[in-house]
Amino acid sequence: MPAAESHLLPVYSPPEQTFVRGEGCWIWDDKGERYLDCIAGIAVDALGHAPPVLVKALTEQANKLWHTSNMFKIKGQEELAAKYCAHSFADVVFFTNSGTEAIECALKTVRKYHSANGNPERVDIIGFQGSFHGRSYAAINASGNPNYLEGFGPRLPAFAQAPFGDIEAVKNLVGPTTAGIIVEPVQGEGGVRAAPDGFLRALRKLADENGLLLIFDEVQSGAGRTGKLWAHEWEGVAPDVMAVAKGVGGGFPMGAMLATREAAKGMVKGVHGTTFGGNPLAMAVGNACFDELSKPQFLERVRAASNRLGQALEGLKDRHPDLVAETRGKGLLRGLKLKIDPKGIQAKLRDRKVLVGVAGDNVLRLAPPLIIEDAQLSQAIDAIDAVLAEQMAEAGA
Numbered sequence: 001m002p003a004a005e006s007h008l009l010p011v012y013s014p015p016e017q018t019f020v021r022g023e024g025c026w027i028w029d030d031k032g033e034r035y036l037d038c039i040a041g042i043a044v045d046a047l048g049h050a051p052p053v054l055v056k057a058l059t060e061q062a063n064k065l066w067h068t069s070n071m072f073k074i075k076g077q078e079e080l081a082a083k084y085c086a087h088s089f090a091d092v093v094f095f096t097n098s099g100t101e102a103i104e105c106a107l108k109t110v111r112k113y114h115s116a117n118g119n120p121e122r123v124d125i126i127g128f129q130g131s132f133h134g135r136s137y138a139a140i141n142a143s144g145n146p147n148y149l150e151g152f153g154p155r156l157p158a159f160a161q162a163p164f165g166d167i168e169a170v171k172n173l174v175g176p177t178t179a180g181i182i183v184e185p186v187q188g189e190g191g192v193r194a195a196p197d198g199f200l201r202a203l204r205k206l207a208d209e210n211g212l213l214l215i216f217d218e219v220q221s222g223a224g225r226t227g228k229l230w231a232h233e234w235e236g237v238a239p240d241v242m243a244v245a246k247g248v249g250g251g252f253p254m255g256a257m258l259a260t261r262e263a264a265k266g267m268v269k270g271v272h273g274t275t276f277g278g279n280p281l282a283m284a285v286g287n288a289c290f291d292e293l294s295k296p297q298f299l300e301r302v303r304a305a306s307n308r309l310g311q312a313l314e315g316l317k318d319r320h321p322d323l324v325a326e327t328r329g330k331g332l333l334r335g336l337k338l339k340i341d342p343k344g345i346q347a348k349l350r351d352r353k354v355l356v357g358v359a360g361d362n363v364l365r366l367a368p369p370l371i372i373e374d375a376q377l378s379q380a381i382d383a384i385d386a387v388l389a390e391q392m393a394e395a396g397a
């Protein structure tokens with residue numbers, strides 16, 4: 001009998017497994033098979049699956065109060081915003097439900113800044129080829145990826161993209177109506193590409209020289225993913241505005257826009273809002289998650305694991321030069337650029353009970369929980385090694 005037709009909008013094509021339970025880096029399907037999760041809900045489950053500290057925070061809050069909306073004060077927001085600001089460049093925070101909404105708020109904040117300064121004509125946003133900022137109209141126009149724009153009507157005006165890493169191309173796009181620049185310190189979806197050394201610093205300088213605001217999209221690269229709380233800390237340079245999400249909620253849907261008080265000067269009473277953003281459940285989890293992420297020992301462990309993973313991936317490249325073109329990324333956000341479509345490799349890894357992701361540009365993507373242990377990293381690397389060897393054998397046969 002044919003399977004009943006799904007009532008879900010068919011914008012995804014997931015594999016057959018249905019996952020029902022997780023613990024740490026392990027996740028079980030409905031047949032009781034255990035998998036090693038090296039993608040963590042796309043860099044979201046930073047503390048692994050069902051971490052006791054988050055379960056406790058969520059259930060305690062669930063027994064007290066779920067939702068009041070932002071028409072009333074929410075204590076957890078004040079607490080978490082104070083923590084974010086104590087651990088970043090920012091002075092003010094707006095909580096959202098997702099990365100896309102944090103990006104929307106960031107873009108609106110940048111335009112409103114110029115408008116508040118008496119320069120409402122400064123609206124142009126410079127982004128980068130290969131970037132990803134979410135799926136709203138503003139986000140797809142900021143990234144300029146034709147695959148996401150096609151068929152959705154005319155492109156929005158006032159967005160342009162430069163090649164990632166090309167400071168001269170950015171300079172050529174700057175003009176009197178430029179408002180700001182939006183960049184991922186490590187491009188995630190577009191192919192797991194870390195910004196070249198010095199690039200973020202050069203963007204900072206260009207922004208300062210031209211009165212532009214600089215937005216860092218740290219939705220994927222933030223929350224300890226690269227071994228620093230925020231990936232831009234590696235460059236010793238700060239943005240004016242930052243979008244975060246994914247890992248900051250450890251699996252609970254939440255995000256935030258962070259900004260300096262100056263950059264956010266136009267965002268006054270009534271100009272922006274959200275029903276769900278920053279609700280008590282999200283804030284309970286967000287606070288508990290941030291308390292873990294911001295522990296120095298926690299990030300030290302992430303850096304140690306990152307170094308091991310980076311070296312192991314170099315080893316895979318050396319052993320399989322016919323399949324692996326290069327290693328990419330930073331911290332525990334890593335990729336192997338393959339010379340073939342990575343989806344087949346991803347499926348073979350799933351058969352071996354290891355879950356990985358893919359990204360643009362033929363990249364096999366790894367973004368495990370930040371708590372991953374050495375033995376688990378070794379298991380993942382051994383599985384990738386075996387699958388690449390198998391692929392070569394098949395190709396040779």
Ligand SMILES: *Cc1c(COP(=O)(O)O)cnc(C)c1O
Pocket residue numbers: 097098099100101103132133134135184188189217218219220221245246
């Ligand atoms: C995932 C992602 C987004 C969008 O976040 P959603 O929570 O899916 O809306 C934006 N920017 C980057 C860099 C991302 O990786």
